[in-house]
Amino acid sequence: GENVEQHPSTLSVQEGDSAVIKCTYSDSASNYFPWYKQELGKRPQLIIDIRSNVGEKKDQRIAVTLNKTAKHFSLHITETQPEDSAVYFCAAVFGNEKLTFGTGTRLTIIP
Amino acid sequence: DGGITQSPKYLFRKEGQNVTLSCEQNLNHDAMYWYRQDPGQGLRLIYYSQIVNDFQKGDIAEGYSVSREKKESFPLTVTSAQKNPTAFYLCASSPQVNQPQHFGDGTRLSIL
Numbered sequence: 001g002e003n004v005e006q007h008p009s010t011l012s013v014q015e016g017d018s019a020v021i022k023c024t025y026s027d028s029a030s031n032y033f034p035w036y037k038q039e040l041g042k043r044p045q046l047i048i049d050i051r052s053n054v055g056e057k058k059d060q061r062i063a064v065t066l067n068k069t070a071k072h073f074s075l076h077i078t079e080t081q082p083e084d085s086a087v088y089f090c091a092a093v094f095g096n097e098k099l100t101f102g103t104g105t106r107l108t109i110i111p
Numbered sequence: 112d113g114g115i116t117q118s119p120k121y122l123f124r125k126e127g128q129n130v131t132l133s134c135e136q137n138l139n140h141d142a143m144y145w146y147r148q149d150p151g152q153g154l155r156l157i158y159y160s161q162i163v164n165d166f167q168k169g170d171i172a173e174g175y176s177v178s179r180e181k182k183e184s185f186p187l188t189v190t191s192a193q194k195n196p197t198a199f200y201l202c203a204s205s206p207q208v209n210q211p212q213h214f215g216d217g218t219r220l221s222i223l
Contacts, residue, residue, distance in 0.1 A: 034211060043201065043216050044154070093208075093209050097159070097167075098169065099144075101154040102153055
């Protein structure tokens, strides 16, 4: 079935260090993988996305890597700052229509 | 994202009552979506619509209904058949399916 698994569920990182969140998906036909950041009580906001014809994409301190063979993709945040503290969700499109979300990772940056 | 407006921000439902959550977008997006988020959980898809006058069930459609009479509007009705409606409801839109989705600020629904 359509499934996205996300790990870890919580992550604490010292300010300035890197954070990595990993997701696996079940449908080899999935071709679009966005990442969302959600601060407490607020809307999810798209921070980066990647399509299946690309292996890696970077935007300043944020990068996403995709391994289609292994069906997993990862979010990398470098030089973490306190404002990076939030819940991060990965997602994958199934059947070219439906976006299925992972269960989220609560990232805490320790000053 | 000012392009998607959800109302009200907070809503209370009595037993046996239907309530309707509003979602309006001025982004000229074809696709719209409704998600439910429970505390500490991810987002689960209730219904989605790819185009006006068409919509499909998501993963948890039971107890909910939608309509898409206008491109800009995709209201969600939480019916009395939904026995556990307390949650945070998020509406989203995208130019088309398989493209980045933009979310509204959400409606928090509680039971009286």
